[in-house]
Amino acid sequence: MTTSQPITTIGLDLAKSVFQVHAIDETGQVIQRRTIRRSQVLKFFQSLPPCLVGMEACASAHHWARELELLGHRVRIMPPAYVKPYVKRNKTDAADAEAICEAVTRPTMRFVPIKSAEQQADGMVIKTRNLLIKQRSQSANALRAHMAELGIVAATGMASIAKLIERLRDLAESSIPAAARLALDELAGQIEMLTKRIEALDREIMIAVKNDPEAKRLTSIPGVGPMIAATVKPLCPVVVQSLRIATRCGWHFVTIRQRAPHSRFRARLSPRL
Numbered sequence: 001m002t003t004s005q006p007i008t009t010i011g012l013d014l015a016k017s018v019f020q021v022h023a024i025d026e027t028g029q030v031i032q033r034r035t036i037r038r039s040q041v042l043k044f045f046q047s048l049p050p051c052l053v054g055m056e057a058c059a060s061a062h063h064w065a066r067e068l069e070l071l072g073h074r075v076r077i078m079p080p081a082y083v084k085p086y087v088k089r090n091k092t093d094a095a096d097a098e099a100i101c102e103a104v105t106r107p108t109m110r111f112v113p114i115k116s117a118e119q120q121a122d123g124m125v126i127k128t129r130n131l132l133i134k135q136r137s138q139s140a141n142a143l144r145a146h147m148a149e150l151g152i153v154a155a156t157g158m159a160s161i162a163k164l165i166e167r168l169r170d171l172a173e174s175s176i177p178a179a180a181r182l183a184l185d186e187l188a189g190q191i192e193m194l195t196k197r198i199e200a201l202d203r204e205i206m207i208a209v210k211n212d213p214e215a216k217r218l219t220s221i222p223g224v225g226p227m228i229a230a231t232v233k234p235l236c237p238v239v240v241q242s243l244r245i246a247t248r249c250g251w252h253f254v255t256i257r258q259r260a261p262h263s264r265f266r267a268r269l270s271p272r273l
Contacts, residue, residue, distance in 0.1 A: 007031050009052045011101025013093050014060055022097035023051075033094060045071050054104025056080045056096075057112045065114045076104050077112040115234070122208070122234035129201045136194040143168075143187045150175055161191060205230045 005025035013020035019041055023032040036044050041064070045053075050072040055061050057077050065075040078100070086099035103109055115123075140161045144154055147164050152175065154160035165188045167173050168181060176184075209215040209226040218229035 005029060005031060007048055007051050009101055009105055010048075010054070011097040011099070011104065012053055012055045012064075013097040013100060014055055014058055014064060015093070018093075020093035020097040022094070022101045024101060033097075035093070042067060042071070045073060048073075050074070052076065052104060054078060054100045056083055056100060061112075062115045062120060066117070069114070075114065076109075077114060078103055078109060079112060082110060119234045122230070125201060125205065125208075126231050126234065129198060129205070132194050132198050132201070136191055136198065139187050139191050139194070143184060143191065146180070146184055146187075150177075150180065152176075158195075165191070202227075 005027070007023045008026045009024050011022040013022075015038075017038050019036050019038065021032060021034050021036060021044070022030070025031055045068055051074070053068055053073045053075045055064065055075070055077055057079055061077050065077055068075050083096075083099050083103045086102045087095050088099070089095070136158075140158065143161065143164060147154070147168070152164065152167060154164045168176065168184055168188055206226050209219070209230050212233070215226070215229045215233050218224055218232055219226060224232075
C-alpha cells in the first residue's frame with residue numbers, strides 16, 4: 001500500500017537474506033509492507049527521509065543500527081521479549097515487522113543501547129575465552145573418565161588433570177594399554193593447547209583492563225576483578241555509563257553479595273549472562 005504521506009516510522013524485521021519492512025506515517029496509516037534483500041537494505045533507506053527505525057535485538061542488530069544512523073535515521077533496538085506482546089497472530093515476518101513498528105512508538109518502551117564495533121570486539125574476546133574454557137572442560141572430563149576406566153582416578157580441577165597427564169606420559173605406567181595411551185595423549189595435547197590459548201587471552205584482557213579507565217573504574221567495586229570488569233564493560237555498556245554503578249551492576253550481570261556482616265564482598269555473574 002502506498003500513499004503520498006511521508007514515512008515516519010519503520011519496523012524492520014532482520015534476517016540473514018530477506019528483510020521485512022513495515023512503514024507507517026505520522027497518523028499510523030500503513031505506507032509500505034514489503035520484503036527487501038540484504039543487498040538492497042542500505043539503498044532502500046538512502047531513498048527515505050530521516051525516520052524512526054525499530055528492530056529487535058539480535059546478532060546483526062547493532063551493525064545495521066550503526067549503518068542506518070549514518071544515513072540520518074533514528075534507530076531503536078528492543079528486546080524481543082518486549083516486542084512479542086504486540087504480535088497479533090500467526091507469527092510471520094510481516095507480523096513481526098508490524099509488531100516492531102508498533103512497539104517502537106510506545107512511550108514506555110525500553111531500548112537496548114547501540115554498541116560500537118569496538119565494544120562488540122571486546123565482547124568477542126570474552127566469548128571466545130568462555131568457549132575455549134568450555135572446550136577444555138569437555139576434554140578434561142573425557143580424559144578423567146577414560147583414565148578412571150583403567151583404575152586411575154583424580155579429583156576435580158585442572159591441577160588434578162595435570163597430574164593425570166603426567167601419569168599418562170609415564171612409560172613406566174603399565175596399567176595403560178598402548179592404544180589407550182595413544183588416544184588419550186591426543187586429549188592431553190588438546191588440553192595443553194587450549195590452556196595456552198586461554199592464558200594468552202587472559203594476558204590480553206588484563207592489559208586491556210589496565211589501560212581502560214572505565215574498566216578500572218569497575219574494578220573499584222568490592223568483589224569485581226579484571227575478568228568481571230572486562231565482561232561487563234562490552235556486554236552491558238549501560239552499567240559503565242551509570243553513576244550509580246554498583247546498583248546497576250545488580251540490574252544485569254553482577255550481584256554484590258555479603259555472606260556475613262563483616263565478611264568480604266563477593267561478586268558473582270548472573271545466570272542471564
